[in-house]
Amino acid sequence: MNRRAKFASKLALTALTGLCLTTAPSLAQQCGGDFRQFLAGVKQEAVAKGLSANAADKTLAGAQIDRKVLSRDRAQGVFKMTFLDFSKRVISGYRMKNGAANMKKYAAIFQRTEQEYGVPAPVITAFWALETDFGAVQGDFNTVNALATLAHDCRRPELFRPQLIAAIEMVQHGDLDPQRTTGAWAGEIGMVQMLPEDIIKFGKDGNGDGHVRLKQSAEDAILTAGAFIQNLGWRRGEPWLQEVAVPQNLNWAETGLGKTKTGAQWAALGVQPRWGQISGNLPASLLLPQGRKGPAFLAYPNYNIYLEWNQSFIYTTTAAYFATRLAGAPRYTPGNPDPGLNDAQMKQLQTKLQSMGFNVGKIDGILGAGTRAAVQAVQERLGMPADAWPTPALLNRL
Template sequence: MTRRALLASSFAVALLAGFQLSSSPAAAQQCGGDFRQFLAGVKQEAVAKGLSANAADRTLAGAQIDRKVLSRDRAQGVFKMTFLDFSKRVISSYRMKNGAANMKKHGDVFRRTEREHGVPAPVITAFWALETDFGAVQGDFNTVNALATLAHDCRRPELFRPQLIAAIEMVQNGDLDPQRTTGAWAGEIGMVQMLPEDIIKFGRDGDGNGHVRLKQSAPDAILTAGAFIDHLGWRPGEPWLQEVTVPQNLNWAETGLGKTKTGAQWAALGVQPRWGDISSNLPASLLLPQGRKGPAFLAYPNYNIYLEWNQSFIYTTSAAYFATRLAGAPRYNAGNPDPGLNDAQMKQLQTRLSDMGYNVGKIDGILGAGTRAAVQDVQQKLGMPADAWPTPELLNRL
């Protein structure tokens, strides 16, 4: 799931009372109620924004509520796999081989993308692979129905209603077929899974046919992804992630996202690269996805762009690592991490941490940022190695 869909799924938005009526000039029904009246309001708003009534009619005429979309939205799986398990699953030899082949096949487009937007081929290729297996698995939900369903639903209309109007603009431009265009359940389209508003803003015609069609055209998808990543703040010519070895006498409390030293400072502490050279002058965080006995990475400023694309630490670290592999880095040293916690144990730990006054968010069994920070603080107070990796030993100590 991309950053846009993850953002949609994680918004803590109440069912805004009184939100169904609008004070806009169109006085359009914003969500809920009769579906046809809702669509009439969407058309009215689209026309008020300069889109043609014909395009709105062609887009919305056959739109229907998709109950499967609502089911997916309300029953989203939670991300509980470890970094080693997830990365081993998604970074297969097939994807490595096909990633290299696609970088060669579309070399001209990748070189143009890096020239215009500063984003190197391995970064885009890793997202392309993880999102859709290079276009092979793009989703089979009708895009207009998915967006209309989520916009009509009153959970997050402020996110999805603009996407539905953007879909009308895409129909007007000839870049979306309301009957045939399919994608993810959250309305994302194409090989790199982007929402209509992002396609409108950052879509690029990579193959020169006058259209932006991310489902069919790899050049369009590559160049558009580059433009979007550039917009997120990519720093050209800089690394994003680098596997390192770490000394066992390191102060583990200084590791983790948000705690930075320059590459030179980490090197002075005994941190050494497994591939390439440490960027001495750049700030970097030392990431230990499964504690001090597992893989270790320096995350440079460009790593933050991955968190903009998708806010899951495990997904982003895997995607960033995958990109380093496509760039020539060796397979990581998996090490021998201490056993982690199962779902019930993680919830027990979160409950205990919450009772102690830590903000771990929802008791959901997910090792998110809040839980990692709390674990690291408690480890330090208990005199344990503060590497933010929760273990049965820590749970027993609490």
């Protein structure tokens, strides 16, 4: 994946008002209208914030509206793969082999990153692999054009205008080339796909050349990712995800994100580790991505940091599991999950749940947090195993 879904979730949650906002009478319009006048307002704001007029001119002089960016923005894809399908697809032998090779190749900077920020090499390496295939696929959208396009567009200027200002600051630092720097359609840059504001705030010079260049320097990308993940709340020396075996007499209604017991309490209920030792004193949620018959994981507090990076449950769980594999865990036991629902069935289920008073959000066929919670509540109400996995049997009962 070559863009930050965390940021994409912000895009989806922002109201699509279509209104042009203003900040102060002295500045040009916040969005819309004549594009060159809009850019003049951005320059004025950047200079007012202490950036040089020269850097603003250098950044904005050749900026253009990119219609492909608008097209991607209007038609954001939806995530409908199951955990087993997605994880098998993205955690390939190639990525496992190259992940191990990169952890060895950059062992010194990974060691420094863990010493300074507490984030282990496998955690960063998994993100590096899933975001850009270790830098091989970083996106081919001109970054300044993408940010200028989305800042000028009146859907979410409050999200993108600050990123365009930050891009000017990167140009001033010599860390972004307005003509040549490319990345994701929504403006993320580099091997771990970070936005300009985050690069300005957390960017680290890992190779000692005096610059932060996440596109070219693996050392910069690794150290910067460590600083960013630490800021999200990473807890040094603690696990993040652990595969477990679960007894079939468990109270499934106690599973899922947001429902925690200590590791010791889960162990007392018969939950057993498939590798390593359960961290008895830490709170943990029992995750069943495809129900009680599929893989099961204990998610410790550090798992929440993955949700800060990317709010897709399937991507998050896959990234966390991938990191455990890079850290030495064996391949998960896939089990034999009950069949799930196809797209039409999922939308039918969401429509029914909504009619029953549950907040499932948009009827989109995606098994998101709201739909999972509603499914679990209905399963419990009907006396079915409340493992939050929607099946044809549940749909038929409704």
